[in-house]
Amino acid sequence: MSIQTNMGNYAGRAAADRTLRGCTVLATALAIIPLVLIIGYVTVIGGSSLSVDFFTQTYKPPVPVDSGGEIDPTTGLPSDFGGVTLDPATGLPIEAPVGEALPAQDIQSSGGVLHGIVGTIMVTFLALLISLPVGVMAGIFLAEYPSNSLATFIRFCSDVLSGAPSIVVGVVGFTLIVQRFQTYSGLAGAVALTFLMVPTIARTTEEILKLVPNATREAAMAMGAPQWYSTLTVIVPTALSGIATGALLAFARGAGETAPLLLTIQGNSNLSANLLEPIAALPLLTYKYIESPFPAENQLAWGTAFVLMMLVIGVNLLVRVVTSRIKGAM
Amino acid sequence: MADVKAAPRAASSSWARQTQHGDTIFWLFTLLFALLIVGLVVAVGIVTYNGSAEVRERYGWSFLWQTEWNPVETELSPATFGAWPAIRGTLLSSFFALLLAGPIGVAIGIFLAELCPLRIKQPLGFMVELLAAIPSVIYGLWGVAVFGPFFTQYIATPVSDTIGQLIPWLAGPVASGRGLALASIVIALMVLPTVAAITRDVLMAVPNSQREVLLSLGATRWEVIWLAVLPYARAGIIGGVMLGLGRALGETMAATMLIGNSTRIEGSLFLPATTSASLIASELTNANDTLHESALIAIALVLFCITLLLNMAARYLVWQTSRGPAGARA
Numbered sequence: 001m002s003i004q005t006n007m008g009n010y011a012g013r014a015a016a017d018r019t020l021r022g023c024t025v026l027a028t029a030l031a032i033i034p035l036v037l038i039i040g041y042v043t044v045i046g047g048s049s050l051s052v053d054f055f056t057q058t059y060k061p062p063v064p065v066d067s068g069g070e071i072d073p074t075t076g077l078p079s080d081f082g083g084v085t086l087d088p089a090t091g092l093p094i095e096a097p098v099g100e101a102l103p104a105q106d107i108q109s110s111g112g113v114l115h116g117i118v119g120t121i122m123v124t125f126l127a128l129l130i131s132l133p134v135g136v137m138a139g140i141f142l143a144e145y146p147s148n149s150l151a152t153f154i155r156f157c158s159d160v161l162s163g164a165p166s167i168v169v170g171v172v173g174f175t176l177i178v179q180r181f182q183t184y185s186g187l188a189g190a191v192a193l194t195f196l197m198v199p200t201i202a203r204t205t206e207e208i209l210k211l212v213p214n215a216t217r218e219a220a221m222a223m224g225a226p227q228w229y230s231t232l233t234v235i236v237p238t239a240l241s242g243i244a245t246g247a248l249l250a251f252a253r254g255a256g257e258t259a260p261l262l263l264t265i266q267g268n269s270n271l272s273a274n275l276l277e278p279i280a281a282l283p284l285l286t287y288k289y290i291e292s293p294f295p296a297e298n299q300l301a302w303g304t305a306f307v308l309m310m311l312v313i314g315v316n317l318l319v320r321v322v323t324s325r326i327k328g329a330m
Numbered sequence: 331m332a333d334v335k336a337a338p339r340a341a342s343s344s345w346a347r348q349t350q351h352g353d354t355i356f357w358l359f360t361l362l363f364a365l366l367i368v369g370l371v372v373a374v375g376i377v378t379y380n381g382s383a384e385v386r387e388r389y390g391w392s393f394l395w396q397t398e399w400n401p402v403e404t405e406l407s408p409a410t411f412g413a414w415p416a417i418r419g420t421l422l423s424s425f426f427a428l429l430l431a432g433p434i435g436v437a438i439g440i441f442l443a444e445l446c447p448l449r450i451k452q453p454l455g456f457m458v459e460l461l462a463a464i465p466s467v468i469y470g471l472w473g474v475a476v477f478g479p480f481f482t483q484y485i486a487t488p489v490s491d492t493i494g495q496l497i498p499w500l501a502g503p504v505a506s507g508r509g510l511a512l513a514s515i516v517i518a519l520m521v522l523p524t525v526a527a528i529t530r531d532v533l534m535a536v537p538n539s540q541r542e543v544l545l546s547l548g549a550t551r552w553e554v555i556w557l558a559v560l561p562y563a564r565a566g567i568i569g570g571v572m573l574g575l576g577r578a579l580g581e582t583m584a585a586t587m588l589i590g591n592s593t594r595i596e597g598s599l600f601l602p603a604t605t606s607a608s609l610i611a612s613e614l615t616n617a618n619d620t621l622h623e624s625a626l627i628a629i630a631l632v633l634f635c636i637t638l639l640l641n642m643a644a645r646y647l648v649w650q651t652s653r654g655p656a657g658a659r660a
Contacts, residue, residue, distance in 0.1 A: 145360070157367050291474070312464055
């Protein structure tokens with residue numbers, strides 16, 4: 001034991017104490033910097049790119065696709081690319097290079113991400129509809145019945161699901177739905193998200209139900225209510241706001257998932273509300289637009305990231321408020 | 331209203347008789363939904379197992395360590411599928427990410443649980459939880475747009491130009507900067523909040539008597555942490571780090587966006603590589619044939635098995651600490 005051998009050397013021990021405690025502070029500060037930077041960048045760049053158009057428009061190409069020029073019958077190419085004249089022999093621009101004629105910085109896309117918002121809400125909502133009954137009932141099972149080895153096993157399975165790589169879940173959605181029906185669809189995305197949302201809902205439901213004091217259960221029993229009746233009419237209603245925030249938490253998690261959607265809903269540049277067809281989603285737009293050479297589209301990527309981040313922060317704040325209120329009320 | 335009516339009716343024998351099986355039925359009902367969670371885990375296993383049948387038949391176990399991944403059949407090189415580039419990338423990126431995030435995350439956890447002034451404890455803890463919930467595509471976005479260019483210009487290029495001349499795994503030429511090093515750093519940032527939050531939770535579960543005993547012997551704050559708190563919580567902390575590892579292994583979006591997605595095995599950390607998750611994400615939706623698809627699904631199966639084993643080990647360790655003094659003896 002170092003504490004015994006060093007007992008006399010208090011100055012040395014105090015120095016070691018200060019140094020090592022300083023190290024943890026340093027580590028925290030070091031980690032906080034990039035994490036604050038991430039939130040800061042998304043808030044500043046993303047927040048500034050929000051506008052009415054952002055929420056009400058769908059994708060618009062940042063450069064006019066139809067240049068308006070005539071098609072040269074000999075080359076099959078348009079003779080005019082937005083003011084650039086092409087050499088009919090080589091098909092290359094004669095005068096100004098493309099970069100000069102179309103300075104990328106000046107191109108402002110007036111497009112928005114309405115299609116992504118609609119797609120994310122539809123897919124995630126469908127996934128929530130599927131996973132809510134499963135998660136809540138499983139949560140009731142875990143909280144209201146004795147915690148035996150079966151419950152432990154189910155809890156473990158729920159942990160495995162919530163820890164499973166989201167891409168694996170995407171592969172399952174791809175194999176189960178996309179391959180079978182030969183089309184990418186919002187439905188496949190919802191099925192994939194279900195795998196990730198069920199454990200979240202089950203876990204939060206269980207934890208919230210365990211916060212309901214036993215006196216409430218005993219009171220219901222004293223009135224002669226069987227357990228199922230008291231669970232459904234007394235305990236679940238007491239914890240309802242908590243269960244609802246659990247569902248919101250799952251919604252926020254599902255809305256931010258990108259990898260499973262990449263394999264299942266594929267994305268769509270047009271506004272579509274058909275869950276049986278490829279559909280757009282916000283995280284996919286972030287992924288797609290940030291690699292785009294057009295600053296206007298990069299702006300859209302930041303804006304979408306901002307919306308997703310606000311969703312996560314808002315839901316987490318709400319969960320905090322509701323949980324502390326439930327704890328306080330009891 | 332229902333509650334008011336329930337009490338007198340419960341007393342009457344006919345209602346009691348009608349509902350005498352209610353508890354059993356309700357229990358079975360919740361059990362059914364709870365077992366659905368087990369079913370989802372089994373479904374992931376079965377779907378990926380069946381989906382990978384073709385490649386398992388063709389290559390057997392050697393699929394795991396073959397180094398050629400060539401999905402495109404040409405006259406010179408036949409299509410071959412070996413998972414090693416992907417598995418190697420996953421292992422290396424997770425290893426480096428954990429090397430960075432493990433110690434720093436544990437230090438943050440110690441700071442949050444033991445040393446942090448009460449005034450900032452709540453907000454800081456909440457921020458850590460929030461960061462763990464931010465969608466990975468946002469980390470990827472920040473990596474692509476902000477950190478990537480910075481890393482390439484100020485870290486990767488100078489390092490590869492100087493030390494890289496001597497040490498082959500830091501060698502250039504740094505082109506886009508996207509590669510193992512960049513991806514590992516951003517994945518480390520994502521894993522950090524997970525490790526920190528779990529370490530904090532485990533440390534807060536350590537009973538105060540542990541600390542008081544050492545304080546009464548005249549130990550400094552750090553000696554209390556080092557000799558009384560950390561040994562008690564060791565198993566739980568290792569469990570938390572392993573859960574972080576699970577997150578790093580399965581991380582898809584940040585890896586896909588930052589690692590460069592090249593299935594060639596390169597010696598240098600600054601050159602493009604791939605991970606299992608990013609290989610699936612980038613190739614499954616445009617796979618050439620069923621063999622290619624089946625090879626990607628087999629990689630998903632491997633990934634799922636690894637995370638399953640990790641989860642088992644990690645949950646066991648966390649459970650052992652929260653169970654009580656057994657962790658102190660470990």
